[in-house]
Amino acid sequence: MNFFFKTITALKDIQTIGVIGGGTAGYLTALFLNKKFKYKRITLIESSKIPIIGVG
Known part of the structure; x- marks a missing residue:
């Protein structure tokens, strides 16, 4: 089992996940986490x- 899946498995006890930084990478990360962990609270924090x- 590689590092990524070990990390994902360790998230079972965590209820809230924060993504620091917006932009394409931040938004896609938040969307991925929201889809993968439907019952967790995902918070995206970006600078105004x-x-x-x-x-592009």
Whole structure:
């Protein structure tokens, strides 16, 4: 079993998960965690002082 799945298994006792940082990576991480752990509270924290960077 690799590190990722050991970490996911260890989350069974945790009720709230915080994702620090928005943007594409933060949003996709929060969405993945929300889908994987439907009964946990997922909180996304992002700065209101950092402007949106339009990439692509």
